Amino acid sequence: MSYKDQKIELGFQAIQYENTQRCQYAYMLEGFDKDWTLANGTRATYTNLPSGNYTFLLKATNEDGVWTDKLKRLNIVVTPPFWERLWVQILAGILVVLLGVWAFRFFLLRERTKNMFEIEKQRVYQFEELAQMKLRFFTNISHELRTPLTLITSPLDKYIRRGVKPDTKVLQMMHRNSNRLLELVNQILDFRKLEGNQQLRIKPHDELSVYTNIYTAYEYWAKEKNIDFRCEVLETDYTVCFDADIVEKIISNLISNAFKFTPKNGQIVLKVSYAHLQTHEDKVVTGKMVIEVFDNGAGIPEKYQEKVFERFYQLDETPNKCYSSGIGLSLISELVKLHNGRIDLKSEEGIGSHFTITLPVGYKDYEANVQEAVVPITEVASGETVVLLIEDNEDIRNYLTAELSEDYVILQADNGKDGFQLALEHIPDIVVSDIMMPLFDGIQVANQLKANELTAHIPLMFLTAKTGLDNKLKGLETGAEDYIEKPFSVSEIKMKIQNRLESRHQLIKKYQKEELFIEPTSLVDQYLVKVNEVIEAHLENSEFSIDFLCDKLAIGRSQLYRKIQALTGKTIIEYINTYKLSKAMPMLQDGSLSIKEIAFKVGYNDNRYFSRIFKKEFGHPPSHYVPNK
Template identity: 35%
Template structure:
C-alpha cells in the first residue's frame, strides 16, 4: 500500500494493522499471543500481549481515525523495536540472577555444613556434596593437611563421580593466612569451565572460613573430651584426698580439744593456789612491821600477780582457740573509760620516772566494747611500753576520732623494734631477740592476745617502730554497733550512754550538748581522788579500794586541787600534812568553790588533838580518819558517804529541787540548786532553753553544771529541766489551765506528740488519761 503524507479517515486501516500484528505473532511463535482491538469514538485501541518463559508482555496503542498513514507505520515499527530491546535486557538480568542464586545457594550449603555435624569428616563431605549438587561439578574432593594449631593432619572427603575427560580445577584452602589443605573439582561434561572456575573462586573464601571454624570446633571438642577425662580423674583424686583430709581434721580437732582442756584445767589449777597464796600474803604484808620482810612479801605479791596474769592470758588464748571467747559489748563513753585504764598506770610510771600523758581530742565518744577485754588490751600494750622504756623516758597516749573509728595511739621513747622483726610482732610465742631485750624477756603471748581481743571487737591494731627511737601501737575501734552480731550486743547502758540517751530526748528546737569528758554516773564505779604525798600509803589505800572505785592519784594538795577541777571525782580522800598546800586549805577551797562544793571529802591525819579535828570539820571535811587506820574502816566511811549521796539524789527525785529540807548538803549547794531551779522556772516556756544556756545563766561551764547536777540529784541537767516541766504540766492539767496542746506549748514543748511521750514515761499514763483521772477525782 502506498502511504503519503496526507490524512485520511480510514477505519479500514486499523483492520489492516490488526492483521499485520496477528501475522507477526504467528511468525515469532510466542506462546499465548493475543491481539484485541477495541473501537472507541473517533479511534481504536490495540491491546497486544504474550508470554515467554513465564514472563508476561503487554503493549497498548491508541489510534485516531484521522491520522498520517506513513507516520503511523513508523510509530508501529519503533514500538516493536522497543519491545524487543526490553525483552533482551530482561533476559540478561534473568541469567545473571540465576547465576547469583546458584552461588548463594552453594555458599549457604557450605557455610551451614559445620552446623549439621560436629564431626570433621561429615562436615567435609557435606561441602563436597554441595559443590556437586549446586555448582555444576561432576566430582569434588577436599583434602586437609594441617589442623587449627598447625599440626599435621590427614583427612579427606569426596563426592560425585570423576569425569576423566574433564580437566580438574584445584585451589588451595587457606586459614589464618596458612594453607591447611586443597580442593579439587571437575566440571560436568558440556559445562562451561570458566563459569565453574569463577564460581569456585567465589566460594573459596567461604570454604576456608567454614573449614577454619570446623577445625576450631574439632579442637575445642577434643579439648573438652580430654578435660572431662582429666576432671574425672582429678575428681577421684580429690575424693580420696578429701577422705584423708577429713580424717586429719578430725584428729586435729581432737588434739585441739585435748589442748584446750589441758590449758583450761592447768589454768584453773594454777588460779586456785595462786588465790590462796596472794590473799594471805597480802594480809601478812599489810600487818607486817618489819620493812625488810614487807618488801620481800611485796616481791612475792608482785610475782604472784604476774604469774596470775600469765595464767589468765593462757586461759584467754585457750578460749580463742576453742571458739569459746565471746564478745559481750555494751555502750560506753570510751573517752573516760580508756583514760581511766591509762591513768591506772600513773603510779607505776612515777616509780619508773617515766612521763605518762593521756590526751584526747574528743570529750565523748560512744562505742560498744567489752570493758573487761579492752582493759586487758590497754594493760598489755602499756605494760610492754613501760617494760622497754628506760627511766626518764616518755609514754604518750592519744585518743581521737578518725571517720567511723575511735583510734588510740601509744607512743613510747623506748628501745624500738628492728624493722625486719615487725611483721612477726603479733605471732604467738614470738620474742624479739637482741641484747637490749634480753633483760625484758616475756612469754610472747601478750601481743597475740591483744590482737585477738581487738579483732574480736572488729577493730584493728598496727605497729610502727624505729630502733633506738621508740614504738607506736595504734588501735582502732568502730563506733556504734552496726558491725556487731546481735548476740554480741548487750544493752547494759553505761553512765555515758545514759547521758547520751537523756540528751537525744530533747525537742528539735533544743540544742544537744555533750556530757563532760570524765563524767561518771550510775552504772560505773565512783571516781576516788587519792591525795597523798607518800607513794607507799597511796598504793596501800589504792590496793584496798580499787575493787570498788576508779582511782585517781595526786602527790600533794596543789596537784589534788588541779585534778579535782579536771576530773570532778565522786569522793576525795586527802592527807592533811602535805607540801605546797595542806589538806585543811585544800578542803576549804573545795567546799567554798561552787564547782567542787558538792564533793565529799575524807581527811586522813596523824594529828589526834581535838583542835585538829575541829579544824578539819571547820574546813568542810565530811569525815575525819585518824592514822593508823584499818583499810576496812576507810572503805566503810567511803561507802557511807556514797550511800548518803545516793539518798540525797533519791530525795530530789521524789520531791524535786524546790524542797531543800535535806540537811546533808552544804549551804553553797543549796544556793546553787535554788538558783538553777529559779532559772528553769523563769525560762520554762521557752522552746530554745537549753542546758548550755542554763550553764551560761548560772555562771558555770556546761561540764561543771552537768557534773554538779548529776552528783546532787542523780539526773543530767536535760532530764532535770524536763522533769520540772512535766511536773508543772501535771499541775496545770489538774487545774484545767488549758488543753494538752496549749499546756505543752506553754511549757516549752514544741511538739505535742513528744510532750505526750515524755509525760507517759514519767507518770505512767498519757496526759489525756491523766486529765480524765483528775476530772474523776
C-alpha cells in the first residue's frame, strides 16, 4: 500500500458454523503495536501508518473461550515517500554537510576580513601615530639644531662684518654649541648603527677610566651651571669585561640629560658599583656592574615613564619648555639591550630622576665575544694621520690634497719656510715636498727637518721635476726616504705613503716589545733621551704632570704628544707611567724596599693606583716580582 493511504481496515472471521458470535479475537501489528489488542468485533483499523514492513498477527477463541495456538499472519508493506529513500537521504546529508561547510567558511571569511580590517585600521593608526611622532621629532631636532647653529653663525656674521676677532668667551660659547651639534649628529648615526646590527666589542678592563674621563669632560659644565657633580666609582682588583665605547655612550647621554634638566645649584651623582661577583684568579667570571645616575632636576611624571625610552618620543611638546630630540633615552635603552643589560627608572616630578643600569661584566657572560686587549696603534689610513704637503704649484697642491684627504689630515704650504714652521707646530706623520720652491727649497727643508730634534724622525718624500741620477742622489743624501719624479702617478704616491707609514708602525710595535729605556746611543732618538732625562730628574715628584714636562722641554702639548706618539705609539701619560714603572721594576726585584716605598720613590702617592697600572703594564701585580725572603 502507498504512504498516501491514511487508513487501513482489516476484517476477519472464525471458521465455525455454530455460535460464532461467542468467538473472541485478538490482533497485533508487529512493528507498530507493542502488545495484543482484544478486538471489539471482526475488524481492525489503523490510520497514518509510517512507511515500512509490518506483519499483522491474529488469533481467536472457540465458543468456549479457549485461545488457539495457531496464528494467522498477513504481511503489510507501506511504501515510503521519495524523501525517505536511502539515496535521497544520503544526497540530502551531503547537501547539508556542504551547506554547513559553506556557512563555516563564510563566517570564517567574514571574521577574517573583519580582523584584517581591524588590523589594517590599527596599522594605519600606528602608522599615523609614528608619522606624527616623526614629524614632532624632526620639528624638535630642527629646533635643537637651529639653536646651536644660531649661536655659532650669529657671532661669526657679526665679526666678519666688523672685521674683528671674537673674544675668548664667545669662542668658548661657539665651541660648546659645535660640540652639541656633533653630539646630536652622532646620536642619529648611532641609531643607524644599531639598525645595522651593531656588534659588541667586549674587552677586559683593569681600570674604569671611562667614568673618570666622562667626569672630567662634564666638570667644566658643572662649574658653569654651579651644579654639584660627583663621581663615586668603586674600584676592584679584578679584570672586568665590557664594551667601553657603548658604556661611554650610555653614561654620556644620561649625564647630558641630567645636566639639561637640572637647574642651577642642583646636584648630579654618577655612582658605579658591583653585585654578585664570582671570581677566578684575577678575573671576574660572572657578575654585574651597577651604574646609577641620579639628579634633583625636573623629574619625569609617572604617566610618561614607560614611554620615555620609545624612539622619537618627546616628554614635553609645549613650546615654552625645553625641547628634546627624542633620541637620547631611546638610544640608551637600545645600547643597554645590546649589552645584555637592563635599565630602570625611578622619578618623581619636581624631585628628580634616578636611572639604574645593570650590565654583566664577567668573561663567561659573553663567552667568545671577549676580545683580547691590544696595544692601541694609530692606523695608517685614518683621519688622525697627518701629511704635510709643501708645493709651490697651487694646482698640484690642490689635486694632491683632494686625492689624499679621504685617508689623511692634510696640511699645506706653498714655500719651504712656511712648510718647516708647520712641521714644527704640528709634527706631521710624513712630509711630501717639492725641491724647487721660493724662500727655502726642498733640500734646505730636509736639512732643517733632520737637524731639529722635534722633526728628525719624520719621513720625507721628494716630489720634483728635477730628474737625473745626480739630483736624485743629492736629494736622498739629505735623509729623504724617497724621490719621486714628475710627472707622477697619484696611485704610486698613495702606495708609497701607506707603505712608509706601515713600516714605521711595525717598528713602533717592535720598539714597544723591547726595552724602552736603554743607554743613549745613536739608535735612540735624541729628543726621547731628553724627555727621559727630565722624567728622571723629577722621578719622585708626585706633582709631575704633562704641563710640567712641556714647560721643561719648552714645547707645546700637542707637539709633544705627536712626537712621542710617532716614536713609541704611546700617549704622553702612558709613556711617563711606562718610564716610571720601568724604574720601579729593579727596585722590586732588589727587595730592599716595600711596595709602598717604591711607589713613593717613582712619584705615586696612591699605592693602589701604582699597583693597578703596574699590573696593566707588566701583566702581574708588584708583589709578583718581590723576591721571597
